[in-house]
Amino acid sequence: MQHSHPNLNYPYYGQPYHYYVPPGYPQAYSASGGNGTPEQYAQMHKDPNAFRDKHTNMHYYPQPPVQAGNYPATNGLQDQPPIHPPPRSTGHTPFPQTKQPLTNRPGARIPATKTQPLKSAMKKPKRSNSEAHAPLQRTRTNSDTRQRLVPMTRARTNSNPSYLPDHLFLSFLGTNELRIHNAAFQDTLDDIKEKVLPMWPSGVASQLTAGYSWRVTFSRNPWSASGPDGIIVRRMICELFARLAHQGYQYLCSVTSGYPAPQLVFQEVGPDDSADFFVAYFSRSGHRLTLIKPPRHIGETIGLRLRSAWPYKFAAHHVSEDEVYTVELKRNSLGAPELDKNVFASHALQEINMMGFRLVATVPLARSGLLGFGSRKEVWVFRGTQIKPRSRANSRTGRS
Template structure:
């Protein structure tokens, strides 16, 4: 176990720039022959213990534990490990970091998976940066397992296809409130932020109570809780309208990230962050 530099500065808050679009890397092979160094390769050469199987995984798993811990399994290459440390972990203060072989365990300060306000903006950008960094390394989100198991943390599984094709990719996050009457959109492209409020007002006339851009350019849209003489808005249709508008601007829902459980003793439901990804351009 080790402390990351600077973790003793309890009052320092790192800046939270919006994640940058990912620049593709010019590689087409998923094997170590493309020049990438497998994690721990030099250590295995020095020790020559034979205790580590000669396997380079092409799947990577990420899980979230408690309110402040993140674990990685299956990190295959040294540059992927370094990118995670440099581009993801620097977005939140780290108390402890433990890396061994293909595993990485990180304990953050405070509670990034169960926070609000500006801290929640920081946590959301950390997670979208995680998707961007893995995309830069050739990984695509595949599925989530253990999502219904209360005794085990959900695991997000990413896969590196046998034929790697990396394109410029942008990610942003969407978070719906527990009751589904409010949505916050963080780091979406300007055309989406500038138009989604008007689109939802046209879809639900006189039923949108708030449509504004707030801290750090986050878009917040909220339904009226009740309207005299009017039936309540179907919350599912509200979600569908948001998804349809985003899809029309070239982004699709890529993943849902389950965070900490809510409620007393952590027995409530999980807050889920939706990650949207730009779709590849079609050259017809």
């Protein structure tokens, strides 16, 4: 079998031309796997282009006929299938082919024919004639509208301008001084100035506000007064508790350590317009109970309830025109009351509690008597819920 190679520019099939051995050609230099002498092989590595131009005919010439016999070892290319050149290898860089849709495969989409767009898409969009709106404005949240007692713009030493105290301290100092500490809002003090201070007939001597503190000095000595003036003072205390409750403060306890006078502690829990208060106090001997400004059903029935429990222990039940009710125990021949004062006080508290009021605070006042050597008076404060009469708008007037 004889092969001919008319084209001397043998195409490149992925193997260097100086290593390529045509099929059926015996190797002349089998030690290195080449197809020339050792000198030609060394020169081939130095300048392969010059060697190809000069010795072109040495590589390609007609092959001798293949006969049976022993041949030298080759590089093993005779046993391999013929190598076909890659498609479109014309000696230059092939151009990229455009991908065509395969319409014959399952699931392929055939491009639709070009149609005219819908009339709705051809219409020119038109802006809607909207009415002119008012300019946008930022609305404020429902913040607390109460005026601070200390404005934020005022710089004070040893204070935090963003801190608002929620516990109020109240004290009755000496015989004529009222002090309130940690009053955070101005309307709390304004309400007390409007409703409580005018109740004292002798008026106010001085007022002083410093930060969250407020000090009021009354003329004369209201905290040690007795008789009609003492009744007025107890009304003032009752109204003071009512004003604080309407402003959102509820009584917690009293503290005495570290202060010249007991401090009544109030906590801010929210306004309570339905809170109702009255005060009461016992005599020094403990045999007489006086109620000031109680609800009418309590003032009129407290004496009857106590007398029904001990029929022969109570002497009288007095009612005055200025809403003052008094219940007094009988005395024996030695002048002592017929009933123990602790039992009397306990049963009175029980009856008042059953009628909807409970004891919430006790307010100690200054000592009475000359030079303050008398007994210390104490006021008991009761709290309940105000009962408002129901009004029927569509009530019948008796006519059919």
